Amino acid sequence: MHGGGFAAWSRDRLSMARRGAAECGDVWQLERGVYVAAAAGPCEEVLHRAHDFPRPSSPLFPPPKRSSGAPTAEEGAHAHTARMRGLRPQAVAARIGEIAPGTARFADRWPTGRDVEILPPVRHALAETGVRYLFSEDAPTLLPFAWQLFLAREVLVRPSRWVWPRWVPTPARRFRTRQQVAFTDALRPVVRRRRSSGRLGDDVLGLMLRPSSRHGPLPEEAVLDSLPGLTVATFETPSRAAGWILLHLARYPRAADRVAAEAALLPADPAATTSTHLDSLRYTRALVREVLRMYPPSWLLTRHVGRRTQLADFTIDAGSTVLVCPYTAHRDAREHSEPDRFRPERWLDDSGSPTKPGAFLAFGTGPHGCEGVALAMAMLTLLTAQTARRYHLSEPPGPEPGYQVTTFEGLATDGLRLRATARG
Template identity: 85%
Template sequence: MNEPPRLPEGSFAAWSHDRLALARRGADECGDVWQLESGVYVAATAGPCEEVLRRAQDFPKASSPLFPPLKRSSGAPTSEERAHAHAARMRGLRPQAVAARIGEIAPRAALFADQWPTGQDVEILPPVRHALAEIGVRYLFSEDAPTLLPFASQLFLAREVLVRPSRWVWPRWIPTPARRFRTRQQVAFTNALRPIVRRRRSSGRLGDDMLGQMLRSSSRYGLLPEEAILDTLPGITVATFETPSRAAGWILLHLARHPQAADRVAAEAASLPADPAATTSTHLDSLQYTQALVREVLRLHPPSWLLTRRATRQTQLADYTIDAGSTVLVCPYTAHRDAREHPEPDRFQPERWLDDSGSPAKPGAFLSFGTGPHGCEGAALAMAMLTLLTAQTARRYRLSEPPGPEPSYQVTTFEGLATVGLRLRATLLS
């Protein structure tokens, strides 16, 4: 059997010590696919990563969601109902739907920038997360967002507790304290959302937000059952701000470290309307360099830098044999540093996305939102949020890191690539 190569020092102990460094070594020394341990492989470059993500039948996503359906006496929604709920949800998240609501997203991005304290070092990720949560929850639930935002924040906290590194990996059926906390927060969110769903349906005022799209009858599958709607929303609610918050930390750090790029974003952002509510998709489309900067930061620091898949059958990947049941770790972090796809891959160069050769549609070129059947459904919303947040910040401030030899943040790689504790200083532009 033709097995992928393996690093001499490769092991879970070395992996746990410095996952980014070992991932880079594996890609550099072993190539497209390498073996971490028996039955655990890493897809390290653009081609194999793209292939695994697109071959969803051979390499399916993990079947256990972070917020699984709640157990009820009436029974959980069927797999068909869950699929229909996902399709209905996508109607509210597709690029055309996001483009139509830019005027609702932009004011919150501007408010975040307006409220940044100047002249002091600020730990910026908490206010970033709060601002993006307000944008995301409002996008999903419109006028009902204020009611649901506190419950969404608790869902995020439950997620953080649940994915915190631990020495022990407990079987899924064991009700650990973290899992019980998750269930309590999920029940609280669902109990807050249920009367909103019933009020909208009984009044006939379904709303133009994502929830409204899910409440509408479809010619293909009719009305969704209430439980199918409720079960599908906790995960996407947290996703609208959790992953973008990680990305925003890296973006703001790059604005601080690359003042010429920040100046170019500021000049571009000067064309935005004075009233953020007047911002349209045309204004967003005009922020071409800002979008390129966001995309370049996401290339270098993909928030979801490692994706887990499991082979359902013995198959081939990059001319290697992968046995059924094997785990394949898809690594956008190293795929984005594939010099065959990105010249000078470690260099921060937003301009690479401004010509056709750097098209994100090129296979394997850009995997920060995944690809294939399980690609990020909120990609258009995330790009709009991050682009407007970047533009509104750069048009007001010059950002800088605190002086001194110590780094202004710690890099964490567990569950996502993030700048924990990031501190930055904002100085008003003259």
């Protein structure tokens, strides 16, 4: 596609992505060496072929340099397996009563009768919930450091005219390193106290500290290095999604009423909420899934090409970049009927459900899919239910939207303002 390349792309990335998919097909070329996978099939193919299309090698929170060296690849794989003990759907289901109170507190604290910029309190509520899920009784100690990690991430990914080499110690990178060290320094005594006392805990950290029959206990540094990124991920991406969900509750009052009717059956005490209650929120979950389909918070995923390979009709050279675009894949009429129409019922009706697993890519797929899918869906579903249960939401009056769509790091409703009115 030769329509201005990155210049046109940077002006309106969503429109450019849709135009490219419409005019050029399932895979199209943005510029030399840069390709866009725009449909479910090639998106899923790229994400599953991790050897041909690896993720960028530099994580947002890279392990710090140490004289003893970083954890080995085998220890990293062991750490991933250990983390997943606490993030699997069964583990999340067993702890719904610990997740629900944080989402209820968010709804209870919403000031009524005035327009409120809602993303900051959403982020704080989900941070409290996510950090408590990871660290239980140690969450109050670690939450301030987790918040500073998030701020470091925001500074680091902010758009800039210059792309500095990774080895250049820019102010943003130095700030990131300071916050990462501070988080690790706060977490290290927690790890040592739990191990020395033998009371490891049943949270994600505790499950990571349990020795495995094959590998024994994880080295301390392997535990510490794996948690900064996971900690931020528990609330950063769900917060972007929550903005879109709350906006849709305001724009579709009938859908919000249906969510409220389901939520009315939740226990009065949020701590008494169980996985059975969560499973009963079928329409609420469908609404969350539909918003994620239309506005996936991670709408564009970057993959590098490790070796010369084929994708659709393109032979792609090593060193090229493939941009995987769930946003356009989710708006493909071959996968979703009336793709631009907000219709949560599609996830309840067999006739409207997508025909392929890859047709829903809000959390990625393949070996590098999101680890926290079950936790994120539980938090978002309960936050949606608790909010609709209490309030009618509305947008500020006026012709202009009360938010700005941002696309650089994720798809978000920056500055979103909404008004809550108590339900009668």
